[in-house]
Amino acid sequence: MIIITGITGGIGNYLFNAFFREGENIIGTYHINKPEGEQYKNCLQLDITNNEEVEAFVKRVTPQSEKITLINCAGISYNSFAHKSNVDEWANVINVNLNGTFYLVRALLPIMREQNFGRIINLSSIVAQTGVLGTSAYAASKAGLNGMIKSIALENAQKSITINNINLGYFKVGMINTVPQELQEKIKSKIAFNEFGDPKNILNTIQYIRETEYLTGTCIDLNGGMV
Numbered sequence: 001m002i003i004i005t006g007i008t009g010g011i012g013n014y015l016f017n018a019f020f021r022e023g024e025n026i027i028g029t030y031h032i033n034k035p036e037g038e039q040y041k042n043c044l045q046l047d048i049t050n051n052e053e054v055e056a057f058v059k060r061v062t063p064q065s066e067k068i069t070l071i072n073c074a075g076i077s078y079n080s081f082a083h084k085s086n087v088d089e090w091a092n093v094i095n096v097n098l099n100g101t102f103y104l105v106r107a108l109l110p111i112m113r114e115q116n117f118g119r120i121i122n123l124s125s126i127v128a129q130t131g132v133l134g135t136s137a138y139a140a141s142k143a144g145l146n147g148m149i150k151s152i153a154l155e156n157a158q159k160s161i162t163i164n165n166i167n168l169g170y171f172k173v174g175m176i177n178t179v180p181q182e183l184q185e186k187i188k189s190k191i192a193f194n195e196f197g198d199p200k201n202i203l204n205t206i207q208y209i210r211e212t213e214y215l216t217g218t219c220i221d222l223n224g225g226m227v
């Protein structure tokens with residue numbers, strides 16, 4: 001079974017529909033707006049920053065689950081120079097991207113350990129490794145995931161559970177649409193392919209991680225050769 005968060009987002013929605021078309025047993029979660037369509041009928045509302053909600057969600061969906069893959073797609077960004085930033089907005093980014101991801105991982109691990117199988121895949125970002133103006137909160141939250149997976153990988157490898165990040169560059173769907181056009185062109189000039197990525201590359205990378213039992217505690221850079 002695949003559990004995927006953030007299915008109303010650009011990437012989460014692409015992945016959800018791709019897995020749905022392939023006939024996978026999939027549960028998606030949305031945050032604020034319920035997506036319309038027959039394929040979403042089993043999807044559930046979930047605020048990943050609320051640990052009680054996360055625990056209740058996991059209790060509800062796991063009885064009918066085996067061989068779980070968790071894909072953490074939910075995420076937010078906050079653009080501000082550090083010296084002008086709002087501390088609540090800053091904390092909110094950490095809360096969604098790092099704490100919320102951790103709550104889901106934490107709640108699912110006991111079930112994965114019982115089942116002796118698990119795949120956890122977090123969508124992280126190139127911004128965790130490179131400086132980008134105005135992204136200190138986002139970068140810190142994604143870099144936090146890099147540290148988090150190392151420890152969880154060690155704790156769970158003997159149970160055939162793997163945890164990895166995909167450090168995304170810039171893709172044609174989702175958050176990129178909030179970036180001004182002029183800046184988008186500047187970003188493209190730093191990408192070897194000179195264009196934003198097609199999300200099918202994210203799908204392929206997720207399938208590779210799912211099938212590769214020896215890959216854990218690591219980050220795969222998927223950025224079109226960005227410099």
Ligand SMILES: NC(=O)c1ccc[n+]([C@@H]2O[C@H](COP(=O)([O-])OP(=O)(O)OC[C@H]3O[C@@H](n4cnc5c(N)ncnc54)[C@H](OP(=O)(O)O)[C@@H]3O)[C@@H](O)[C@H]2O)c1
Nearest residue numbers: 006008009010011031032047048074075123168171174175
């Ligand atoms: N698109 C890119 O080029 C790119 C690049 C690097 C990394 N990433 C990462 O890839 C992931 C998906 O990105 P995207 O572009 O698809 O983002 P997006 O379009 O902005 O979608 C983000 C999703 O997260 C959900 N979300 C926000 N707060 C939540 C909460 N508290 N609880 C549960 N869900 C919540 C949103 O739901 P609501 O709208 O209902 O709040 C939405 O479904 C993110 O983690 C992002 O950091 C994306």
